[in-house]
Amino acid sequence: MARLAVSKLDILHDAGYAYSFDRQLYINRKTKKAFSVVFVQDHSEDQLRKYIDESANGLGWRFYFNSEPSDAVRHELEGVLR
Secondary structure, three states: OOOOOHHHHHHHHHOOOEEEOOOOEEEEOOOOEEEEHHHHHHOOHHHHHHHHHOOOOOOOOEEEOOOOOOHHHHHHHHHHHO
């Protein structure tokens, strides 16, 4: 797995995201958002900031993956991340 640029890690950390080794996700339970490592690698710092700043509307978890997770994966993640 490629290493993430320190600046991207700083952006995530400063926004309250913690890394989950088990899930390979950067998670913020307060905002109910999760970013996959690959998504973070494939997007610029500016794009990452934009997604972090997006309103989650409090309607449940938002997952940022390069490919939309299946309903089964989404359901499993939502259960684990409660």
